[in-house]
Amino acid sequence: MSEAHDIAGAERYPFASRGAPFQVARTEGCYLITPQGRRVLDAAGGAIVVNIGHGRREVAEVYAAAAEEATYVVPPFVTASRARLTERVLDRWVPPGLTRVAFTCGGSESVDGAVRLARQHHLSAGRAGRYKVVGRELSYHGVTLATLAVGGHGKRRAGFEPLLLPQPKVPACYCFRCPLEKSYPDCGVACATALEETILREGPDTVAAFIAEPIGGSTAGALVPPDEYWPRLAEICRRYGVLLVADEVMTGYGRTGKKFAVDHWGITPDILIGGKGLTGGYAPMGAIFATEAVVEPIIEAGDELMFYTYSAHPAGCAVADKVLEILEREHLVERAAAMGLVLRDRLQRLAAHPNVADVRGRGLLHAVELVRDKSTLEPFAKEARLTSKVVAAGLSEDVFFYPGGSDPARDVITLGPPFVITEAEIDQMVEVLGRAITSAVNRAEARTAAAS
Numbered sequence: 001m002s003e004a005h006d007i008a009g010a011e012r013y014p015f016a017s018r019g020a021p022f023q024v025a026r027t028e029g030c031y032l033i034t035p036q037g038r039r040v041l042d043a044a045g046g047a048i049v050v051n052i053g054h055g056r057r058e059v060a061e062v063y064a065a066a067a068e069e070a071t072y073v074v075p076p077f078v079t080a081s082r083a084r085l086t087e088r089v090l091d092r093w094v095p096p097g098l099t100r101v102a103f104t105c106g107g108s109e110s111v112d113g114a115v116r117l118a119r120q121h122h123l124s125a126g127r128a129g130r131y132k133v134v135g136r137e138l139s140y141h142g143v144t145l146a147t148l149a150v151g152g153h154g155k156r157r158a159g160f161e162p163l164l165l166p167q168p169k170v171p172a173c174y175c176f177r178c179p180l181e182k183s184y185p186d187c188g189v190a191c192a193t194a195l196e197e198t199i200l201r202e203g204p205d206t207v208a209a210f211i212a213e214p215i216g217g218s219t220a221g222a223l224v225p226p227d228e229y230w231p232r233l234a235e236i237c238r239r240y241g242v243l244l245v246a247d248e249v250m251t252g253y254g255r256t257g258k259k260f261a262v263d264h265w266g267i268t269p270d271i272l273i274g275g276k277g278l279t280g281g282y283a284p285m286g287a288i289f290a291t292e293a294v295v296e297p298i299i300e301a302g303d304e305l306m307f308y309t310y311s312a313h314p315a316g317c318a319v320a321d322k323v324l325e326i327l328e329r330e331h332l333v334e335r336a337a338a339m340g341l342v343l344r345d346r347l348q349r350l351a352a353h354p355n356v357a358d359v360r361g362r363g364l365l366h367a368v369e370l371v372r373d374k375s376t377l378e379p380f381a382k383e384a385r386l387t388s389k390v391v392a393a394g395l396s397e398d399v400f401f402y403p404g405g406s407d408p409a410r411d412v413i414t415l416g417p418p419f420v421i422t423e424a425e426i427d428q429m430v431e432v433l434g435r436a437i438t439s440a441v442n443r444a445e446a447r448t449a450a451a452s
């Protein structure tokens with residue numbers, strides 16, 4: 001039996017795959033283990049999800065007990081696990097002022113719900129004209145039609161545009177290739193001021209909210225804004241009565257070395273969205289947090305926001321509560337900050353690589369941007385599928401890297417390992433990444449030479 005068919009049914013999964021999918025039989029700590037017993041270092045924590053590491057028995061036990069205790073209960077009812085998680089996450093995790101929460105089944109659902117919440121807030125307050133949600137270029141908020149519409153991930157939106165409501169966009173905070181052709185600090189952070197210009201152009205009375213990732217995720221790879229950026233955005237939103245929505249699906253729950261990335265700038269958004277790290281991958285869950293001021297008009301008007309069937313799943317809530325408890329008990333947010341410095345230090349060694357144009361990030365969310373020519377920043381041809389080649393080369397050396405990028409940041413590898421990663425594993429990860437990039441570049445150049 002070939003390696004590709006070791007797990008029955010593998011040849012038909014997933015339905016749009018190119019070639020044989022990679023098979024994983026088990027996961028443990030920082031490792032994916034194949035049916036043949038190969039241990040593959042998970043440099044991406046899955047899809048930048050697995051913060052406490054894979055395969056913790058105490059989480060699995062909580063999951064099993066919770067499923068037995070309360071199998072399914074409609075989301076508006078309270079269960080013990082829902083109450084415990086609500087208390088923990090609101091009292092100990094989110095920035096002060098966020099006093100309300102609704103749990104969902106993941107990131108896209110949370111963003112979708114946040115967009116509806118923002119709209120409902122204005123509707124209930126008698127401002128029916130406010131419906132637009134301003135987003136940013138080079139952003140990602142999910143793959144449902146509403147989340148693609150507010151996002152700016154060109155590659156993932158491509159072809160679906162006729163189905164997407166046109167939503168205003170502001171330029172990305174992408175200093176490496178500034179879309180405004182300015183440079184920091186002389187730019188005066190014009191990409192933040194662009195929000196005000198956009199709100200004024202659209203008409204403040206039509207804008208419900210502005211949504212952004214505090215530190216960009218995998219679209220352009222771990223984009224960290226200058227320190228003035230988020231305070232400026234918050235001020236602009238306040239001035240025009242526009243709700244500030246921070247999408248922390250990738251950055252939340254410690255990933256960037258603080259509980260939430262907005263904590264780097266002491267910001268409390270009106271609405272905060274978290275997914276992935278809430279359960280560290282042990283259960284599909286997300287959350288929408290809001291201030292009292294956001295929810296108040298909805299309650300006063302007697303309005304409601306419809307839930308998803310599996311919102312606040314009792315076993316998912318029990319898992320999330322346990323995962324947050326582990327993060328607290330083992331001081332893993334602090335560890336993400338400390339190991340992030342180690343990762344940054346090791347990645348700097350790749351800065352000399354002829355195809356690594358930029359190294360950026362915060363905590364255990366970092367990225368490298370790859371180009372064909374560092375002097376002109378010319379990217380590789382799309383057909384070269386460079387990041388896929390890096391991932392394949394990494395897997396051949398037993399490390400899994402997360403591919404990202406969307407034009408103009410075409411080829412990006414994002415690193416987001418579990419917070420329990422060791423220094424030795426970071427060394428291995430970065431050494432393999434350097435070799436994987438070289439091997440992918442050689443294959444891409446050979447392909448170009450053969451085609452010409």
Ligand SMILES: Cc1ncc(COP(=O)(O)O)c(C=O)c1O
Pocket residue numbers: 047106107108109111140141142143213217218247248249250275276
């Ligand atoms: C910032 C951000 N928002 C939303 C999403 C969508 O989350 P999900 O894939 O869980 O639907 C992602 C996923 O990567 C993300 O990074």
